Amino acid sequence: MQANALTALAYAFVAMPYLIALCLGLLVPMLGVLCYSSFGPGIAVVVGMFAIEGLYMFVGAISLGISLFYTDFALLFACVIALARLLIAGDQPPIHRAWLVYCAVATVSLLTGLATYGTGAGVQARPYFYFFAAALCGMSFAIDEKRVRLLLSSLTAIAVLLLGIVAYRWVVYYTPIKELLPLEGAYNNDGPIRVIRSYEALVLAQVLVASLFFARGSGWLVMARAISPILLAAVVVLQHRSVWVAALAGLLASLFVSRLQKGSALGQTLLLLGIVVTTSLPMVLSDKLSGVSGQITSSAGAALGEHGSAGERLSSWKEIVNNWAAAGPRSIAIGQSFGTDPSRFVRDEAGVIRKLEYTAHNMYVQTLFNTGLVGLGAFLVAAAYVVRGLYRICASGKGGAPAQALLVLIIMQLVYYLPYGTDYLQSLIFGVALSYVAGHEVRARADAALSPVKRRPAGWGWT
Numbered sequence: 001m002q003a004n005a006l007t008a009l010a011y012a013f014v015a016m017p018y019l020i021a022l023c024l025g026l027l028v029p030m031l032g033v034l035c036y037s038s039f040g041p042g043i044a045v046v047v048g049m050f051a052i053e054g055l056y057m058f059v060g061a062i063s064l065g066i067s068l069f070y071t072d073f074a075l076l077f078a079c080v081i082a083l084a085r086l087l088i089a090g091d092q093p094p095i096h097r098a099w100l101v102y103c104a105v106a107t108v109s110l111l112t113g114l115a116t117y118g119t120g121a122g123v124q125a126r127p128y129f130y131f132f133a134a135a136l137c138g139m140s141f142a143i144d145e146k147r148v149r150l151l152l153s154s155l156t157a158i159a160v161l162l163l164g165i166v167a168y169r170w171v172v173y174y175t176p177i178k179e180l181l182p183l184e185g186a187y188n189n190d191g192p193i194r195v196i197r198s199y200e201a202l203v204l205a206q207v208l209v210a211s212l213f214f215a216r217g218s219g220w221l222v223m224a225r226a227i228s229p230i231l232l233a234a235v236v237v238l239q240h241r242s243v244w245v246a247a248l249a250g251l252l253a254s255l256f257v258s259r260l261q262k263g264s265a266l267g268q269t270l271l272l273l274g275i276v277v278t279t280s281l282p283m284v285l286s287d288k289l290s291g292v293s294g295q296i297t298s299s300a301g302a303a304l305g306e307h308g309s310a311g312e313r314l315s316s317w318k319e320i321v322n323n324w325a326a327a328g329p330r331s332i333a334i335g336q337s338f339g340t341d342p343s344r345f346v347r348d349e350a351g352v353i354r355k356l357e358y359t360a361h362n363m364y365v366q367t368l369f370n371t372g373l374v375g376l377g378a379f380l381v382a383a384a385y386v387v388r389g390l391y392r393i394c395a396s397g398k399g400g401a402p403a404q405a406l407l408v409l410i411i412m413q414l415v416y417y418l419p420y421g422t423d424y425l426q427s428l429i430f431g432v433a434l435s436y437v438a439g440h441e442v443r444a445r446a447d448a449a450l451s452p453v454k455r456r457p458a459g460w461g462w463t
Contacts, residue, residue, distance in 0.1 A: 028077075035081045036089070039141045040150055042081065043428060046134045047154045049074040050425045054162055054200050057187070066119050071130070075424060079133035085140035092142045093438035098381035099139075103132055105375035110338050117339030124359075125338040127422045128370075134424035138431025142439050148402035149218045151432050152210065155409075156220035158425075159207035159231065162200055166234050169195035191239065198240040199416075199423040205235045205243050206412055209250035210405040213258055217401035242419040249415040253408045257394055312346060313419060316356055317365045319344035324369045335372035342369070363417035382434065386410055389437030398440070406433050 034041040049071055053059055061067040085092065106128050113121025141147065169187050172180045173195065186192040208231040210217065211224035224231065235247060323344060324331055342360070345353050360366040368376045390407035393399040399406075410433050413426040 032077070032081055035078070036085055039143075039147050042078075042085075042137060042141060043151065043154065043432075045074055045078045045081075046137055046424060046428045047158065051158055051161055054158070054165055054196065057182075057197075066122070072126070075130050075133040078137045079129075082133070082136035082140040086136070089140070092140055093435060093442045095139055096382050096385055096434060096438065098378045098385065099135070099434065102371070102375055102378035102382060105334050105371045105378065106132070109335055109370050109375075113337035113339035116337055121337060121339030124340075124342075125370075127424075128338075130424035131422040131427045134427040135431035135434075138428045138433075139435045141435060143432050143436040144439070145399060145402045148399075148406055148432065148436060151429065152218035152402065152405055153220040155203060155429075156207050156211075156218065156224045159204050159224065160227075162196055162204055163227075163230060163234060166195055166238070194238055194240065196238065198242055198420060199426070201235060201238045201240045201243045202246060202412070202416055202423075203425065204231055204238075205247040205250065206409050208232055208235060209247060209254055209408060209412065213254040213408070214401040214405035217405040221405070242416060245419070246412045246416040250408050250412040253411045254404075257404045257407060312356075313361050315346040316344065317360060317362055319346055319356075320360050320365050320369055324372075331372060333372045334374050335368065335370045338370055340370075359421060361419060361421065363421050366421055383410075383414060383430075386430065386433045386437055387414075389440065390433060393437070393440055403436070406436065409433075 031041070031045075035045060036042070053071065059070045061069040086095070106125070110121060110125045110128075113125065170193075171177070173186065173192055188194040188197070207221070207224050208228055211221045211228055211231070215221045215225045235243060320342070324336065327336055342358075343355055345355055360369065364376060367379060387407065387410060390399075390403055390410065393403045394407055406429075409429055413423075413429065416426070
């Protein structure tokens, strides 16, 4: 009996790889059909991958001559489904031409880079591929208020997950529980208190602002409003200054948007002040948190004084723009190919000249460098189209809280792109917003075509 059991177990181990391959062969097509047919599963691939990266920080890669990250497979899958929908389904509004130009110029930059620099161009272009794939995922569906609410609920769920991650990592680091710490001893080289990355902290800030002003946009935002002091504390204590700037822009934009409707901007402001006081008092009165307060003050002072990374980035941007302009007419028009050496020399606070090799840390400067005036101009036109369209929808009162929240999220991400590069979750939001605006325009034109033509009374005008 025991021998039969061991034999069955041995057969199970031998068959396991084939069973896994069979499951993948069935599950991937089933997931593709589900993502093709429904908006929720369609964006779940992008949202889910973002959540997994937040949980594990580094999700690993497969080496096939080149390193292919698991995120590559998830975004490639989302891109294929989105392209299939755009080519076959035909139930979505047309994509804005400026966005298509932007994608085309970036593709040319990638192809010429691959021909010149090899796989290094693909590595450099990876964030832009993520950016385009996630945006296409949002653009491949016809977006209405119900689907915007679903997106807002998804962002809130991610924010709650990130809050849990932040709390866990702070406890592990500051207790400390050394057995649970990463091998490096801290979760972030830029500062141990920054236990999640900047673009993840941005989601916390976006959900915070949306819940304060537009909680009616989603049932989940109502819950987020209840924990808004915790969200605010996390955003402040994490000390990502770029997120602070985006949050401030979001607050100002929300106050402006709220005036377009009958809601009281004063009431929203008083609520915000109450939350600030509730969050800041424990930090001021507690001895254990006084060191955190000092760190926050130091970070704010460094940002305002353009010290540290803030001052370095300004010098870095100037040098990148100089290198772009000095490379000739082709570079000015469509940029330098992906894979081009991005190194530049800057002078630090002590007057020492240093060589920098990382990317621009500015989406607009990096886009200018790799896609030129044509690419950057096309993206800015597409962004202006989205912001203007959302503003008109909000001013007309047709979109309600979901449209207002979406407008503020877009403004926050566009401000965030000043000190940081692309992020695929923000691109998903942008793609949803673009499809939402385009859909409203299509419906408006259809309504105008069906409405009776107003004719002048007889006897008016020239005869």
